Amino acid sequence: MSLDRATATAATKPHELLANHLAAGMEAVNALIAERMASEHAPRIPQVTAHLVGAGGKRLRPMLTLAAAELCGYDGPFHVHLAATVEFIHTATLLHDDVVDESAQRRGRPTANLLWDNKSSVLVGDYLFARAFQLMVEPGNLRVLEILSNAAATIAEGEVLQLSAAQDLKTDEGIYLKVVRGKTAALFSAATEAGGVLAGADPAQVQALFDYGDALGIAFQIVDDLLDYEGDSGATGKNVGDDFRERKLTLPVIKAVALATPEERAFWSRTIEKGDQHEGDLDHAITLMRHHGTLVATRRDALDWADRAKGAMETLPDHPLRQMLVDLADYVVARLR
Template sequence: MPAAAERSTKGRPTETRADALEALAELVRDDLEACNRLIVARMQSPVELIPRLAAHIVAAGGKRLRPLLTLAAARMCGYRGDRHVKLAACVEFIHTATLLHDDVVDESALRRGLASANAVFGNKASVLVGDFLFSRSFELMVEDGSLPVLAILSRASATIAEGEVLQLVTQNDTATTEARYLEVIRGKTAALFAAATRIGAVIAGRDAEDEAALEAYGMNLGLAFQLVDDVLDYDADQAKLGKTVGDDFREGKVTLPVLLAFAAGDESEQAFWRRTIEDQEHGPNDLSTAQRLLQRHGALAETRRRAEAFGAEAKRALARFADGPERRALADVVDFAITRGR
């Protein structure tokens, strides 16, 4: 077992916490390599633009977090076959397809520090290749042949789309409630985390309680992950973040830091948020003003605290499983998620 995933996370230096994902990848290295080979194989198409564009986003260096969760969850549950490899690839195709679509919707220029696919190949090609990858994911589900797995992953795909549409509805609206915001991120981010981990229990033949526990782990991990992303959009090194700092602000996305600062702000501050978020009127110094207001009201620190609370729930969900390298690695991934950017 790699040392980074075996040691307690308490008091651990940031650099070691960040190694948790690498430790998890090392733990399931053979499975991950098989998954990567399958992804490359299934990206192929006689339509030359499809593998070229798909390879562009894959080459951007994603950490394969979601498929890693499927691989590790299955192993933790005692599964020793190879179905989890195909299903992990399915999860990654769903995720990659949503990234392609999201970058078009958000008009993003960067993805993981490189030019986004839509910036290189155009919006039409990105949307259509995203559709291709969704189709590939459903081919993999059908090949697996499990109706429960098909139900979980197909429902997650629909939920992701619902979350993205709900985000579009709440965009530019400072009257959005925290409950509504959490509904958005449960759909657009956490649902796939939850599905990715739950199917590990399903293919291992575990009972409904174990399925529910792994779904809770994934859901809470996904919520924590997205909340930290929301913090990093205002408080990160752009080179490390892999996208332009302030993208959410410029696009008028209503995230938890903004909601907290808006609620705590005086009349002039609330007018600032309405102008920049609702009316989309931006001056050259508005991002720095937004960052200052978020710091003044402790909105970024409070958002991280909320992420830590969801992370604690994720770890509690693992308690029903026997101690072992996979369980410890999955717990360490929670620390990776909530300490990013520190």
């Protein structure tokens, strides 16, 4: 994709066009989320949830469910329940992630675990998972239940895999992809696949929707990992270098370790495996990644996954939403420019 096209795509903000098209459905989703996050006996639950939900975010995952269902001709009410399910699962994982990562900031605001405590974040996350399972059974579609429950298990599995892989220099790109498919892409692909299944789409279309969500989620995570080293903290809501400080082996670092000299490998071992970090180490890490071209290579990988997502859309019905989803894939990687 040309730079001009990327700039144009970013200027039109496809996620906003998608949100406008799905406004009525998203209003219903938001109302259902507000209703189901309430708790008669534990007021801290809506307090913690409202803090995270109110922090903004593009709500891409629930919009993907609504879009997939509409694209495949669904005209019933239960796409709203599935979209809310997806958002509850996502919110629950964010609460748990911030505890595991000991994060202090998300979307430019203090994290729930910082404002309350770790116990509250974990337990409210558990409550949202339970609410998600209540919601996902209401459509009465066993295949949809299988897709979303499998996604919840895959997300947890990906997070646990990351615990062992994130600080191990033997972690390669294959393991990284397994982690990303677990912790990020699984919910994207479940969101799109479930929407298609609910609509009664044929198996080829359901597979295309899964492939789109999978590739989009992988591109999304690779971009996030790259922006951790090249992004603007004001725009991303994260401090530049957080992944390095948290000793996470993300794709640009994995690529740099694979090309490292013995001296460079010793640096990565000290800073990532042992956690012995000093002033100037982040700058040196970025210098090494630039020297070996791994930031550029990571950017190419993100663009390739975005292209795969767009390619999956070719077999789906001719509908305005199809082009919006194609443009959304472009927009995800346009954040890099």
